[in-house]
Amino acid sequence: MPCDDPCLPNVGAGEAFVDCSTNCCAPWDDDNGHGTQVGAIIGAGENCSCTTGIAPDATLHAVKVLDDRGSGSYSDIAAGVEYVADRGWDVGNISLGGSSGSSVLKDAVEYATNNGVLLVGAAGGSGPCTDCVAYPAAYPEVVAVSATNANDQLASFSSRGPEIELAAPGSDITTVGSDGGCATFSGTSYATAHASGAAALVMAQGYTNSGARTRLRNTAEDLGLSSDQQGHGLVDAAAAVGVDSSDD
Structure with a gap:
């Protein structure tokens, strides 16, 4: 994510394992755009004209592991995951993924989980398919998130499989675009951002990573989809933090 976007007033520390290459305000600045889009869904401020984040008061830390084309190595991703744990x-x-696993990445997600981090990963966009959840979301340490559409059905592009733990909105999501304006995107990356925002709200209440994970599962809304599509159900941030939505 960028270090100078007005929609993201709570950007904190950052670290680059792949340096920003053009128009950079910091080595970890977002020269691809994807991080900005995802970050805004998680934590855009209430004054943002495009969207308000699920957790607008959360501090967003940028850990850059992909280059300006959205490419990277498992070793850099693993280093980024370990960095989050060490901080x-x-x-x-983790709004990224690959079709195969990696021992270095597996070790990193185990390390982060054992050190109190709740990892939330994108299931991937290989759908329609069966048993095709991407890595690292496919690892048991990571909450694998599938994408739903406006009709609360599984988005056609969303990967599915037994690793799916939660579903979240991922079709036609309005957020901050690469040029600083507003844009609409679809993908499990954006569903993952919704789930991460809810996770941030829950952990802010004092839950551990394992406790927050259980809370998100237990408060998810059953959409009537199969478990390989929705896992425990649709993320419900209000229910997870104990807010009665009928009061809105």
Whole structure:
């Protein structure tokens, strides 16, 4: 995510394992755009004209592991995951993935989970398919998130499989675009951001990573989809933090 976007007033520390290459306000600045889009869904401020984040008061820390084309190595991703753990941050949003696993990445997600981080990962966009959840979301340490559409059905592009733990909105999501304006995108990356925002709200109440994970599962809304599509159900941030939505 960028270090100078007015929609993201709570950007904190950052670290680059792949340096920003053009128009950079910091080595970890977002020269691809994807991080900005995802970050705004998680934590855009209430004054943002495009969207308000699920957790607008959360501090967003940028850990850059992909280059300006959205490409990277498992070793850099693993280093980024370990960095999040070493900094003591609560939630690690992983809106990326690959079709195969990696021992170095597996070790990193185990390390982060054992050190208190709740990792939330994108199931991937290989759908329609069966048993095709991307890595690292496919690892048991990571909350794998599928994408739903406006009709609360599984988005056609969303990967599915037994690893799916939660579903979240991921079709036609309005957020901050790469040029600083507003834009609409679809993908499990954006569903993952919704789940990460809810996770941030829950952990802010004092839950551990394992406790927050259980809370998100237990308060998810059953959409009537199969478990390989929705897992425990649709993320419900209000229910997870104990807010009665009928009072809105």
